[in-house]
Amino acid sequence: MNLRLLTGVRACVRKLSYTRDVILRLGIHETPRWRSYHSSVTLLCSREDGSGRGERWWRGTPDSTEHSSMETKPTRGQYRSDSRKATQRPFSKRGSPGKPAHSGNRLASYSRIPSDLQRLSQDDFPETQQRLEVLFGVAPCLLALTQGRRKVHRLFVRETSAPQRATVQQVCEEAQRQRVRIQPVSKKELDKLCGGRVHQGLCLEASPLEYLREEDTAGAHGDSAEAPLWLVLDGVQDPMNLGAILRSAYFLGADRVISSIHNSCPLTPVVSKASSGVMEVMGVYGYDSLADMLKVKVRQGWQVVGTVGVAEVDTDVPVLRCSDFQLTKPTLLLIGGEGDGLSLELRRLCQALLTILPSRELHPAVESLNVSVATGILLHTLLSSRRPAHQ
Structure with a gap:
């Protein structure tokens, strides 16, 4: 008897959780009563279990008197179709990604992670603070390497079976002396790096130059x-x-x-x-x-x-x-x-x-x-x- 009662309570909580998502989609703001309700839903029954039950039917809100001015309510058939859409395969026949069910839970789940763990995960993947740009051509690349006004990160050189021109070899030798990474790439990739301009087989990834003060x-x-x-x-x-x-x-x-x-x-x-x-x-x-x-x-x-x-x-x-x-x-x-x-x-x-x-x-x-x-x-x-x- 107790097991049957507990099962019924969990089903009701799932339905109430789904009702809250509907209210939020329609642009209705939360009230203190809503927030306490959602906290109990999160503790009793997280939808991360993937059961998906109890999400097809419209039910009244925990505070129906506050939202009685709502003019339109979804029909039963509408949410039947929405649930079926949510359980479709991840990719349709056309190859476009489908929308996963309960996508909003990711942010809620992340918010329940302790703050120290959140900071740790962010520190593990620091963003690059320095903006980079791509120089192209023999003279700009060589002088950027020799003048020392930029922080050089990588030299892209066109792959070829034939011997490189003397000017290209000179740039590569200078990059080797400065321990700059040299990456062979195709001509097509070089064209993309410099926007289709004349690169002479060389592109250099480096920090930008600014006006002097x-x-x-x-x-x-x-x-x-x-x-x-x-x-x-x-x-x-x-x-x-x-x-x-x-x-x-x-x-x-x-x-x-x-x-x-x-x-x-x-x-x-x-x-x-x-x-x-x-x-x-x-x-x-x-x-x-x-x-x-x-x-x-x-x-x-x-x-x-x-x-x-x-x-x-x-x-x-x-x-x-x-x-x-x-x-x-x-x-x-x-x-x-x-x-x-x-x-x-x-x-x-x-x-x-x-x-x-x-x-x-x-x-x-x-x-x-x-x-x-x-x-x-x-x-x-x-x-x-x-x-x-x-x-």
């Missing part, structure tokens, strides 16, 4: 002349243009490259590839406000020179041909981004504006040079007029 090199200007030239980029967003500008600035001898942080291209692997690896050698300084930085340098005796296209006219600031300008004092050369050019705020801080005149009459649809090409011409012209400090 003024405090990073306080007291170490690195200026090579009495009249240093700093290149200031305002809103250059194309990574190919930024990479080409860095390559020209490094080759032609610009003393520093500065960029705005918020509306400019970040230092990505595409920029490194477009610069032929120069980004790994030459640090780029970033500022939250270029205008504030320019005002400080003007008070220190620097001159600010902007650039404009041929058709642009500014009556307030003199416009000069770049070939007529002489670099005789510390100078900040401002380059505007694609399309919009220099912002009005920065243009007002310029003491002169330089332009490159064309050697022919241009078609009306052709407005100006590419920003990276124009920057190369301006740098060459200005730096050619500068005398070294020892002369």
